[in-house]
Amino acid sequence: MGRHRHRDAALSAAVDAVDAGGLVAVKGIGGYQLVCDATDAAAVARTRAAKHRPAKPLAVMVPDPDTAGRLAHLDAAEHALLTGAARPIVLARRQGADALAAGVTGGLPEIGIFLPYSPLHHLLLHALARPLVVTSGNRAGEPIATDPATARQVLAPLVDGVLDHDRPIHSRYDDSVARVVAAVPRVVRRARGYAPRALPLPVPTPEPLLAVGAQLKHTTALASADRAVLGPHTGDLENAETLAAFEQSVARLARLRGAQPTVVAHDLHPGYLSTQYAAAHFPAGRRLAVQHHHAHVAAVAAEHGLPEPFIGIAYDGLGLGDDGTFWGGEVLLAGYTGYRRIGRFGYAPMPGGAAAVRRPARMALGYLFGAEDLGARPPRLPAGLSARLDSREVEVVRRMVERHLNSPLASSAGRLFDAVASLLGVADDATYEGEAAIRLEAAASGHPSGGGLRWRLVRRDELWVYDPVPTLTDALERAASEPAGLVAARFHTTLVEVTVALASQVESPNRSVCLAGGVWQNRRLAAETVAALAAAGFRAYLGEEVPVNDGGISYGQAAVAAARLARR
Structure with missing residues (x-):
């Protein structure tokens, strides 16, 4: 780095760097991305080191569906998802393992694959004529860089060059991630292409409300009238940078909906930064605590417009229960305003x-x-x-x-x-x-x-x-x-x-069962459970546009809080 090039010369320099096994930061639509040759093991290893990401799979961008089909087994639903307007990263079964560096998928049988969605992506893929690792421009645990100053400070020391453009990025959006489970496309990470599309509320809220989500895979939601806008994936609220990104997302949602929230919904866990934000910005009488797993199952029920009551099966890592213990294998009989715990896994x-x-x-x-x-x-x-x-x-x-x-x-x-x-x-x-x-x-x-x-x-x-x-x-x-x-x-x-x-x-x-929580991202478990529940006379539902993981918590909180406010 050091020399500044412009126009075609800048693109040529980026192509040459990647071609030589280098790593380049590229300004995208929702943030900067790190790009390297997906067939070069040394380049992939360098990308992992730069991101402090030793094993988590890296996404691969390819120029067209035919190339994607040589790297992944794509059924009709996966092909439609890959080529749809949202252009998410699609998780599919890997094939042609020799075509990519072994380190790309972290040893897993799936590959995250997606198509170009910006002019720079098309130009790079055309010039390099090979699959590219295209991953968010950040280090593990930090938000994706969106402005040139941050890119120079954080990313430039890690890469061989920064390929910029003069279009400002007003909102931070990672790439969305989706997969097909039980023949239905389902969003794993809701960001570019999906957010901030409005979602229905089963019970309209009588006043604007903000739902601040949980801690991991964080999102926020702003609800007014009979709609909730679910903001983009922020990341894990673990440091000052992600907290700042969360606060910026709140401000953008308020501008987008033209509504200032007067009530906040938050998780029960007092240690979550989202809960602390709620306590710092809203008085006690304007705060509604929503139990983690109730929010999970309510998100699925709300997306599908299910009537009350519904059966909720919430399987995840951890969430604070209303008895002060950690829950994560829960069976609930729930409505939008409350729930009753029916079963659980052994402690x-x-x-x-x-x-x-x-x-x-x-x-x-x-x-x-x-x-x-x-x-x-x-x-x-x-x-x-x-x-x-x-x-x-x-x-x-x-x-x-x-x-x-x-x-x-x-x-x-x-x-x-x-x-x-x-x-x-x-x-x-x-x-x-x-x-x-x-x-x-x-x-x-x-x-x-x-x-x-x-x-x-x-x-x-x-x-x-x-x-x-x-x-x-x-x-x-x-x-x-x-x-x-x-x-x-x-x-x-x-x-x-x-x-x-x-x-x-x-x-x-009602025989409706809402399957929610991060464990239901397991394709095998989810597909077999949906089939087994159907055979037993139940109707099973999973999130589609709303992630079943903690990325859907804020939407569930919004649905619960709106129903409680309406009942008042």
């Missing part, structure tokens, strides 16, 4: 709290040493896991669990996925959110469902509770003679069976 300690999220091996130990006593004895520490772990870590975790030290209990489906992934030797650590569960799904791919593992429901404190201990015991016994991938497939089948059984315990005049 297990999270040794070290957030440390157990980053290290699934700790979650496995949590189940082995401290799973909720529902009548089944947890299995012993398996030799394979013991051999992979430092004996001192095992002993420290054991003492933490026994003494209830920094080991909060969670009824989490996501944490159960983590534990199974570690027990089967699929993933002991996670470098990004949900990695262990994603790798467990990948391990199961190619294996038939077969029979499930052992499981049972018990009654505890007037709730139906799934006891995961028999499932873990059976998984370890089978792993001694079956491939880990087959046991992983059996685990998926088990959760399908458990979900249908839990839904069947809910006494409801």
Whole structure:
């Protein structure tokens, strides 16, 4: 870098840099992007280092659908999604593995692939005639850069050049991500091409309200009358930069709707930066707390315009329950103004709290040493896991669990996925959110469902509770003679069976089931559960334009808060 070039010379310099294995920052429509040759392993490794992203898959841009079809298996629905006006990154089954550098997909059987949607993209692809890694211009945990000053300060030291244009970026928009599940396109990350399209509210709000979402995969929503505008994906609210991006998004939504919110809806968790924002900007009488999983299932119900009541099956990593414990495997009978908890997954300690999220091996130990006593004895520490772990870590975790030290209990489906992934030797650590569960799904791919593992429901404190201990015991016994991938497939089948059984315990005049929470991004689990629920006489619903992960929380909060305000 150092020399300034203009017009065709600038484009030629960028092409030459990428062609030589370099990394270039390119100004897009909603922010800067990092671009490199997707067939060059060294260039891909450099991109990962620049973004502090060691394993999470990188998206690949190709010039046309024919090229996409050589890299991914695309059915008719996926082809339509890829070529649609929104131009999202489409997650599809990979093929032609030799055509890309091995590091692009992080070892997963899926690829995120998309088509050009700006003139610079078309020019670069035409000149280079190869697939390109095109990823957001930021470092992990930070918002995408949108202005030249930030690009020079943050991105320029990481790249060989910055390809700019003179069109200002007024709103920050990442690329949207979508996939087809159960033959229906579903948005995983709602941003460019989808946001800020207005969504319906099942109950109109009597006054403008702001919903500030949760902490991860953050979005905000602004509701007025019978519509809610769901803002673009912000990222994870973990630092000052993402908090500033969140506040800018709030201001833009207010201008877009021409309405200043007088009420705010927020999560129960007091530690979330979004909750703290609500407390700092609205008086107590103008704040409505919405339980995390109620918001999840309400988002699905609201998008589909479902009547009350509806059955909600919320499976995710964590959300604060109204009893002060962490929830994540929940069965609710819900309406828009409230809900009743009908069932849950068995509790297990999270040794070290957030440390157990980053290290699934700790979650496995949590189940082995401290799973909720529902009548089944947890299995012993398996030799394979013991051999992979430092004996001192095992002993420290054991003492933490026994003494209830920094080991909060969670009824989490996501944490159960983590534990199974570690027990089967699929993933002991996670470098990004949900990695262990994603790798467990990948391990199961190619294996038939077969029979499930052992499981049972018990009654505890007037709730139906799934006891995961028999499932873990059976998984370890089978792993001694079956491939880990087959046991992983059996685990998926088990959760399908458990979900249908839990839904069947809910006494409801309606047979509508809303599947919500990040676990339902699992294509195999979602598709098989939708089919199994239909066979049992239920109508299952998943988010389509609204993500089932925490990116849909703000919309669910808006739907709940509007209904509560209307009831007042």
